[in-house]
Amino acid sequence: MKHLFGMAELERPQIERLLALAESFVELSRRPLRKAPTLRGKTIINLFFENSTRTRTSFEIAGKRLSADVINISAATSATKKGESLLDTGQTLAAMQPHVLVIRHGIAGCCQFLADYLPQTAIVNAGDGAHEHPTQVLTDLLTLRQHLGGVAGKTITMVGDIAHSRVARSHLIAANTMGYRLRLVAPKTLLPREVERYGCEVTHDFDAALAGSDVLYMLRVQQERLTSNFAFPSVREYHEAYGLNRRRLAMAGSDCVVLHPGPMNRGVEIATDVADGSQSRILDQVENGVAVRMAVLTTLCGGGD
Amino acid sequence: MAVDLLIRGGRVVDPANGVDRITDLWVDDGVIAGVGAFSGEAATTVDAAGQVVAPGLVDMHVHLREPGQEWKEDIESGSRAAVAGGVTTICCMPNTQPRLDHAGVVRQVIERAREVGLCRLHPIAAVSMNLDGKQLTEMRELHRAGAVAFSDDGVPIWHAGLMRKALEYAASFGFLIIQHAEEPQLTAGGCINEGWVSTRLGVTGMPAEGEDCMVARDIMLSRLTGGCYHVAHISSAHAVELVRRARTEGLAVSAEAAPHHFDLTEEALLEYNPDAKMNPPLRTEADRQAVIEGLRDGTISVIATDHAPHHPDDKRCGLSCAAFGIVGLETMLPIALKLVRDGVLPLSELIAKMSCNPARLLGLASGTLTPGAAADICLFDPDAEWVLDRDRLHSKSHNTPWHGQTLTGQVTGTWLAGKRVYERNGSPAE
Numbered sequence A: 001m002k003h004l005f006g007m008a009e010l011e012r013p014q015i016e017r018l019l020a021l022a023e024s025f026v027e028l029s030r031r032p033l034r035k036a037p038t039l040r041g042k043t044i045i046n047l048f049f050e051n052s053t054r055t056r057t058s059f060e061i062a063g064k065r066l067s068a069d070v071i072n073i074s075a076a077t078s079a080t081k082k083g084e085s086l087l088d089t090g091q092t093l094a095a096m097q098p099h100v101l102v103i104r105h106g107i108a109g110c111c112q113f114l115a116d117y118l119p120q121t122a123i124v125n126a127g128d129g130a131h132e133h134p135t136q137v138l139t140d141l142l143t144l145r146q147h148l149g150g151v152a153g154k155t156i157t158m159v160g161d162i163a164h165s166r167v168a169r170s171h172l173i174a175a176n177t178m179g180y181r182l183r184l185v186a187p188k189t190l191l192p193r194e195v196e197r198y199g200c201e202v203t204h205d206f207d208a209a210l211a212g213s214d215v216l217y218m219l220r221v222q223q224e225r226l227t228s229n230f231a232f233p234s235v236r237e238y239h240e241a242y243g244l245n246r247r248r249l250a251m252a253g254s255d256c257v258v259l260h261p262g263p264m265n266r267g268v269e270i271a272t273d274v275a276d277g278s279q280s281r282i283l284d285q286v287e288n289g290v291a292v293r294m295a296v297l298t299t300l301c302g303g304g305d
Numbered sequence B: 001m002a003v004d005l006l007i008r009g010g011r012v013v014d015p016a017n018g019v020d021r022i023t024d025l026w027v028d029d030g031v032i033a034g035v036g037a038f039s040g041e042a043a044t045t046v047d048a049a050g051q052v053v054a055p056g057l058v059d060m061h062v063h064l065r066e067p068g069q070e071w072k073e074d075i076e077s078g079s080r081a082a083v084a085g086g087v088t089t090i091c092c093m094p095n096t097q098p099r100l101d102h103a104g105v106v107r108q109v110i111e112r113a114r115e116v117g118l119c120r121l122h123p124i125a126a127v128s129m130n131l132d133g134k135q136l137t138e139m140r141e142l143h144r145a146g147a148v149a150f151s152d153d154g155v156p157i158w159h160a161g162l163m164r165k166a167l168e169y170a171a172s173f174g175f176l177i178i179q180h181a182e183e184p185q186l187t188a189g190g191c192i193n194e195g196w197v198s199t200r201l202g203v204t205g206m207p208a209e210g211e212d213c214m215v216a217r218d219i220m221l222s223r224l225t226g227g228c229y230h231v232a233h234i235s236s237a238h239a240v241e242l243v244r245r246a247r248t249e250g251l252a253v254s255a256e257a258a259p260h261h262f263d264l265t266e267e268a269l270l271e272y273n274p275d276a277k278m279n280p281p282l283r284t285e286a287d288r289q290a291v292i293e294g295l296r297d298g299t300i301s302v303i304a305t306d307h308a309p310h311h312p313d314d315k316r317c318g319l320s321c322a323a324f325g326i327v328g329l330e331t332m333l334p335i336a337l338k339l340v341r342d343g344v345l346p347l348s349e350l351i352a353k354m355s356c357n358p359a360r361l362l363g364l365a366s367g368t369l370t371p372g373a374a375a376d377i378c379l380f381d382p383d384a385e386w387v388l389d390r391d392r393l394h395s396k397s398h399n400t401p402w403h404g405q406t407l408t409g410q411v412t413g414t415w416l417a418g419k420r421v422y423e424r425n426g427s428p429a430e
Helices: A014-028 A054-065 A087-093 A110-117 A134-148 A166-178 A206-210 A235-242 A246-252 A282-299 B075-083 B101-117 B141-147 B160-173 B198-202 B208-225 B237-249 B259-263 B285-297 B333-343 B347-353 B356-362
Strands: A043-048 A069-074 A099-106 A122-128 A155-159 A182-187 A201-202 A217-218 A257-259 B001-015 B019-028 B031-037 B044-049 B052-055 B057-062 B087-092 B120-125 B149-151 B177-180 B227-232 B253-257 B376-389 B406-416 B419-423
Touching: A014 A134, A014 A282, A043 B052, A054 A069, A054 A099, A054 A122, A054 A282, A069 B333, A087 A110, A099 A110, A099 A201, A110 A122, A122 A134, A122 A155, A122 A282, A122 B019, A134 A257, A134 A282, A155 A166, A155 A206, A155 B101, A155 B347, A166 B019, A182 B253, A201 A206, A201 B149, A201 B285, A206 A246, A206 B356, A217 B333, A246 B001, A246 B120, A257 A282, A282 B227, A282 B333, B019 B101, B044 B406, B052 B057, B052 B406, B057 B075, B057 B333, B057 B356, B075 B087, B075 B101, B075 B406, B075 B419, B087 B356, B087 B376, B120 B141, B120 B259, B141 B160, B160 B177, B160 B227, B177 B208, B208 B227, B208 B237, B237 B253, B237 B285, B253 B259, B253 B285, B259 B285, B333 B347, B333 B376
Parallel strands: A043 A069, A043 A099, A099 A122, A155 A182, A155 A217, A182 A201, A217 A257, B001 B044, B001 B052, B057 B087, B087 B120, B120 B149, B149 B177, B177 B227, B227 B253
Antiparallel strands: B001 B019, B019 B031, B052 B376, B376 B406, B406 B419
């Protein structure tokens, strides 16, 4: 594995190996001394053009736990503010010889684009526009492996702003690779065109989608979509139609697992008591995110396949 | 007395006069002197066996970037690109800096093209001042300065009231309005066609309905006003059908198609290729087939390139940030010839769409081999195969989606008023 652009490039055995490696890093991350020498001497740059707390921190901790030198650059302080192009920024940083460049940027496809010009640098996609967010999906797969014994044959019901979600697209690809079902729930305003061609189920009725769901995966709904896209009329109506509350969780059953890639809008897509309830695995996702990113960085630096 | 030029034994295709036969064509004093079996002497003889002798092509949709963005293209480099593609008459769009919204700029552009002297340049002037859709330009004055039609190309004329008045005013003087048909509220923020590919890539799409809505509206306004209306670079199946019905009804509605819209689909973008990004975008296979059917049945009477040069800096920035547009002058003919090989159109009908049809629409004398007409000639080998190398284009810009592809059909010589302006393997213009 030279880069990690997205789930589209990963085959099932690679995913299984990454998850197995990540399991061992979960264990490492719970030891009193949370450090391994695996990536000593490696330089990792986290280049984030979009705001991010958890993903950036997760990558930073992952690199540091493996003894890599980690540098964080966020858009607020980066050269892009001075008009330097994405390509120039990428080439400039690559000239400083990092082993890995972790990138989050609003331009879909930016990682493949940069990789064409940066032959010496491994690139990890930490979210590119509405395209892919592979480490989030690997994190989810690890979490479900722990709590459901794996995803094969399971049904993940994903609710919310599918149209603008890179997590949704990465899951739509991974579902086919890993053999799970995705059931998408959203009003048509939040669904991308022809999304059913991924082979997923699509419905606009959340209540009808609950039965048979092994996982309820809630996506963040941005309130700016109210006016910028006319995507829904009000938070109140959205929550009533598509918010996850105790009534709906009860309909889904007591074995159903609740996930959210964060950050949550409490009271919008998810009610607080559900987010904090016993079926929520949202904080497990966060913990597993570090382990998954450790596995990805290790693999890219030659420690895996 | 010897004539100046004899092109011997080629397949002379002159759709304006219904000519399509293997014969000779000769030129004297800058005009076509005769078509038929030549006996006599010529100062220069070109053996055209196996080649096609066609009128110099007419491309009514070109962006030359001069004045204002000469690092992308200028009138000289654009003219070189034109004649390398067999094109001797081009119409340049008004979205320059400054805009072609004042007679002085129109005259300047024409004057510069005359100095270059490689091809004929007929500006298309703006419909609205600064293309901002608020006030009509002085169309009569612009027409007197040499403008042959009016468009805000690059920017849709979205204000229905302005469009109505533009059509009425233009109709009062017999002028043509050309529309970049796009409803901007439906396409805002869009990057490529809205559909399966935009969903997969995670980029904002532009639905074909953005084009359809505008074409439908404009056709109604054309009916209301009696105005002459031309759809630039038509790309959607429903828009083609709307134009078909309007023409059946007898309205003064016409349309052009660009080679990329009948050769490529949105699938060309699956690897985020910025050189396959243009507006209107590459659409679906069904749309492509509809454009081809429109060309076949005459709904679409013109092929034009929408030649849109861009500097690599404007393309190498990620698909959603990349500029819209591709260069097309040097690939129009070989791409269009696929329609002949695929049995869609006979050669002479295809040539008509790139010569006499646009010339008639715009009231130009170009596009024929009629004896007495200016000797603008395109000589091409319809079977020659060549690999397109974007770095060898004559245009200053290299943004083509056909880079590295083997194309069939190659221009071997171009003449303007009897003067050779392009020769493959060493153009005298170089």
